[in-house]
Amino acid sequence: MIQPFDDIYFMKKALQEAEAAYDKGEVPVGAIIVHKNQIIARAHNLTETLTDVTAHAEMQAFTAAADFLGGKYLKDCVLYVTLEPCQMCAGASYWAQIDTIVYGASELERGFVNLKTTLHPKTKVISGVLEKECSQLLKRFFVEKRNLN
Amino acid sequence: MIQPFDDIYFMKKALQEAEAAYDKGEVPVGAIIVHKNQIIARAHNLTETLTDVTAHAEMQAFTAAADFLGGKYLKDCVLYVTLEPCQMCAGASYWAQIDTIVYGASELERGFVNLKTTLHPKTKVISGVLEKECSQLLKRFFVEKRNLN
Numbered sequence: 001m002i003q004p005f006d007d008i009y010f011m012k013k014a015l016q017e018a019e020a021a022y023d024k025g026e027v028p029v030g031a032i033i034v035h036k037n038q039i040i041a042r043a044h045n046l047t048e049t050l051t052d053v054t055a056h057a058e059m060q061a062f063t064a065a066a067d068f069l070g071g072k073y074l075k076d077c078v079l080y081v082t083l084e085p086c087q088m089c090a091g092a093s094y095w096a097q098i099d100t101i102v103y104g105a106s107e108l109e110r111g112f113v114n115l116k117t118t119l120h121p122k123t124k125v126i127s128g129v130l131e132k133e134c135s136q137l138l139k140r141f142f143v144e145k146r147n148l149n
Numbered sequence: 150m151i152q153p154f155d156d157i158y159f160m161k162k163a164l165q166e167a168e169a170a171y172d173k174g175e176v177p178v179g180a181i182i183v184h185k186n187q188i189i190a191r192a193h194n195l196t197e198t199l200t201d202v203t204a205h206a207e208m209q210a211f212t213a214a215a216d217f218l219g220g221k222y223l224k225d226c227v228l229y230v231t232l233e234p235c236q237m238c239a240g241a242s243y244w245a246q247i248d249t250i251v252y253g254a255s256e257l258e259r260g261f262v263n264l265k266t267t268l269h270p271k272t273k274v275i276s277g278v279l280e281k282e283c284s285q286l287l288k289r290f291f292v293e294k295r296n297l298n
Contacts, residue, residue: 051221052212053244054203063201072200087266088244091237095202117236118264 005037007080007102011130014080014104017044017057018137024049028137031057031081033065033074040077041065057081058089062096074098082134084111084127094120102126104134154186156229156251160279163229163253166193166206167286173198177286180206180230182214182223189226190214206230207238211245223247231283233260233276243269251275253283 010032017030021044033041043060047053058081066072074096079085082104085093090112093101097120106127108114119125159181166179170193182190192209196202207230215221227249228234228242234250239261242250246269255276257263268274 047221047244051219052215053221054208054212054241059203063203066201070200072196072202086240086244088237088240091235091240091266092203094236095196115267116265117240 005034007126007129010034010039010078010080011082011102011104011134013039013042014082015130015133015137017042018082018134021045021057022137022141028141029057029081029083031061031079033061034078034080035065035069035074035076040068054088056086056089058085059092062092062098066096072096078102080129082130083107083138084113086110087112087115087117090117090119093123094118096120098123100124100126102129104128104130105138106131106135154183156275156278159183159188159227159229160231160251160253160283162188162191163231164279164282164286166191167231167283170194170206171286171290177290178206178230178232180210180228182210183227183229184214184218184223184225189217203237205235205238207234208241211241211247215245221245227251229278231279232256232287233262235259236261236264236266239266239268242272243267245269247272249273249275251278253277253279254287255280255284 014030018028022028026045029045041061041064043057045057046055078100084103084107163179167177171177175194178194190210190213192206194206195204223245231253233252233256
């Protein structure tokens with residue numbers, strides 16, 4: 001059976017958001033939220049642009065998705081994010097009771113897995129989707145930044 | 150020596166914010182951020198009003214304080230919050246590198262202490278300031294809410 005809307009399809013959309021962050025000189029992380037196969041929120045990291053540590057891609061996506069749905073709980077929603085969420089974003093997903101988190105690249109130091117952030121009991125996690133593409137964009141950003149300084 | 154601006158003085162200001170949340174039917178949590186004895190941000194929980202789980206008092210205060218200071222790091226800043234921060238808010242404080250977190254009531258189930266959220270190594274924590282007043286307002290809210298339902 002053809003599956004036009006699979007995890008790879010949606011992660012590519014999150015990667016497009018990460019590229020938009022890259023173009024702005026932001027750490028390139030992108031996120032989308034999907035509700036019943038429909039993209040209801042798109043966001044990318046804007047911490048530098050907004051001088052605001054809370055402006056991670058996921059946080060903005062949660063806010064936008066809740067606004068779209070008219071309720072604060074993201075039931076039947078899947079977060080696709082190019083980098084493993086941090087404690088703040090995983091903590092927000094707990095409150096949002098999101099159904100599934102799908103991420104690309106791992107973040108061993110500051111990601112929620114190794115820091116053992118508690119997710120909502122309903123939340124499922126899928127990791128490593130387009131991992132190579134997601135981490136390559138991040139590596140490119142940090143190499144270029146290092147060369148500029 | 151007279152200390153007009155001590156932790157109790159500032160926690161009273163955070164409690165005023167919690168009361169403003171209470172008046173709106175929000176879980177009554179208030180926060181302020183103090184920079185060199187000046188209050189640079191005041192906020193209260195607005196999760197219901199904004200239908201947004203990310204609208205905790207602390208998150209809004211971080212955003213407002215960074216905006217005031219013109220930089221995303223909250224150096225020399227103290228967060229006063231009436232309830233122990235959750236994983237999301239403690240996670241945000243990690244990124245903001247806040248100097249000190251002072252909280253009133255403890256949150257044994259969803260607070261960052263028992264959930265072991267990693268704070269920034271620079272961040273100091275003071276707990277239990279006006280604990281009774283902070284927790285009484287929360288208890289009153291939940292008792293009244295239960296009686297209404």
